[in-house]
Amino acid sequence: MSAAPAIVLVSEHHTDDLQDAFGRYQREYDVRCARSCAEAEEVSREVVAGGGTVAMYVAESVLPDCHVLEAFHRWRGVVPNARRMIAAHWDRFLADAPGLRAGMAKGKYDAYLLMPRGTRDEEFHHAVTDLLSDWGATIAEPEVVSAKIISPVRDGRVLAIRDFLDRMGMASRVYHPDDPVARHLLGDPAEGADPPAYPLVWAPERPVVEDATVRTVAMSLYGAPSDLDVTGTVDVCVVGGGPAGLATAVYAASEGLSCVVLEAEAIGGQAGTSSMIRNYLGFPRGISGMRLAQRARNQALRFGTRFVTGWTVHGLVPGDAERPHLVRTDGGDVAARAVVVSTGVAYRKLRVEPLEQLVGSGVFYGAAMTAAREMEDQDVVVVGGGNSAGQAAVHLSRFARSVTVLVRRPGLAETMSQYLVGEIAYNPRITVATCSEVVDGGGDGRLEWIEVRDTRDGTLHRREVGGLFLLLGAEPQCDWLPAEVARDDRGFVLTGRDVPKERWHDGLPPANLATTVPGVFAAGDIRAGSMKRVAAASGEGASVVPLVHQWLAP
Structure with missing residues (x-):
């Protein structure tokens, strides 16, 4: 012990x-x-x-x-x-x-x-x-675990499963099949039986998931859309479980609306990967994104919201006065009188092919909270100048030997909150490399080095690194929306007076958070012109509920 x-x-x-x-x-x-x-x-x-x-x-x-x-x-x-x-x-x-x-x-x-x-x-x-x-x-290995992962290797799939469990607030550990804990869980194999398909995931009161993926683990824990016991049509379907979607769920369900939240990954969205948010109202000591998300989820559950995680929405069939909207997923459809789109944004791709091939093997998009634990005594690089990049760097410094924040700009002050700029400057394990960009990298099956170019004079230099964390800015996640929903030239959803006049109805613009499809609303980072801050997204999620009420009113 x-x-x-x-x-x-x-x-x-x-x-x-x-x-x-x-x-x-x-x-x-x-x-x-x-x-x-x-x-x-x-x-x-x-x-x-x-x-x-x-x-x-x-x-x-x-x-x-x-x-x-x-x-x-x-x-x-x-x-x-x-x-x-x-x-x-x-x-x-x-x-x-x-x-x-x-x-x-x-x-x-x-x-x-x-x-x-x-x-x-x-x-x-x-x-x-x-x-x-x-x-x-x-910490690298929690004392109390809610889920046990059994696998002979720690590959990208195991890392993705563990990251999903961490973001859902379920501490986990990985055990080799020869570990006594794994042997106890698996029991004695039947004579002549085929070996199990790894990875296996065990959670209390759940069947063991073989050949596990994030989706099959999510389905085991939380069910599929087709498992929803919904009679007829729900009042509101929220697509995306980040701060905006969670706020919508809490306020809609607390006011008596039947509400379903569909989330493709883990509850919390990008905010859920933040190791510590220090400027969120009401938490003077700060709060991690995961804890903030899980508290909001539990609050919504108490009011009757139903959550389905791990399922990507791939289509929306707009309804009308006679028919509900249909939100389509591979696991089933959800019929809803109103839809709130709060899918947030994804990190922009680096588009350096040798590094794209190493995603999950030393290269990570986002903060990758679980991967951070495996960076002990490594030199790592964080690419990005926003708050998410700053929070990731501070978290990584608890494990890595050194952390370099790499940005194309001359400094961090334009894009990062001052409290994070100060925290990075104070931390002896973190340095900032300005006017720099990653142009190449590689390794033998895992990231070992990157090549960095100075944007001022074009000079190149090579760095030996154990991890590369890419937090490169925002790309909308709404390709699944039909053409009837207007978007700007970057793909963000247009709402209110941002909608072009030729798409207004009866000479009037949509309401502030309403899209060009009646009964379909947008909130949070997916909306064109949004602030891209957790508190702002939460505020929009709360503000959209009165508009939903107006739409649903006779």
Whole structure:
């Protein structure tokens, strides 16, 4: 059995107070105390040398041998993925806060809290358990798993399945068929029986899925569209389970509309792959995209929304006053009186053929949360200058030896939120290469090198890398829409006054989020002119529901 993860408490004068507060964690964590930055660093190295790791540092706001933010910086060099909290003594909480809060926005630490004054300070412990939960979701091998994957190899298919499970909030592990856990699950094979088709996926209360793919795993867990127990026609079908689609589902179902959400991949869309969103309203310590998506999904489920994941929508047959719209998938059709298109965008392809052939084998489109865990001691490159690229770089820095953010522009400030620019500048494992583009790459069955061109003078240089993460901007995902739905020259759906006048009805433009097909609406990143931010997409998802009500009204 592996050593329990450590929580290191650091205070010159109040270690007893902190130790009392963290007494409830001693059953499952190795709670250690230190009185200075240097002592805490020594404790950390001792834990790591013994095969363990540090889950969290809890430091007082003032340390005797260095500034507390410098201490976090030093400890990060020993354990890069530990969560970092300041628990200020009540005598210093207000005085020290102004000088320290800015560091939280730059990712220097995760929470600034008042040290507990007594027992059962549940507000304090709520923050502690939130951070420990985030830590547990980002370590290489989680302690508690919801799904077990059995495979002799860790290929692109296994990675895709694990990434889907991670994004659905189901922690997983991969086991070789010879592992005792796998042998216990498989049991003794019958004499003369053919060997199973790998990969196998086991989840509680579900049959084992053989020769598994993302779609078959999703169908085992959540069903197919044809499994929906829908009598007649639903009020609204939401296509896409990102922030806009989830907000639509919550507000539509809470107001009594029957609602079905169809999602081709995992709930959360691109936002669901973000390791930490720090500027979403109401979450001062930040929240991962996966947790935000799963909370929204659970909220929609409580109001009666039905979800189907892993199924791509490939067609829409517009209805009229007499017939519902038909949303077509390979797993069945959904008839709906109203349709909300919130499919979001996909990352633009790099279109460098040698690298396209290595997608899944060191080359990844998007943040690829699961792949990040496999980048330990590797040098990796993130291509892109948006918030998603910045969040991916910060997450990768917890595992990789070095992370290079590569952009064509002269800097990041034009395209990335300032809090992420500051976090990247502070992180010693991340560097930024400007005015650069990837033009070639290769490896023996897996990515080993890329070639980068300087856009200013055309010079080329080769980099040895273990991972390439491509977050290159937005391409709409709505080729399945019929010609009746107007789109701009880039393929984004036109709504409201953006619709050309020749396609208005009776001389009037469609409503703000309505398309050129009555009863079909668009929200979020798929809509032309949208802001491409999580909060903006959520707002549009909520705003579309009154328009659906108006359409459905007699």
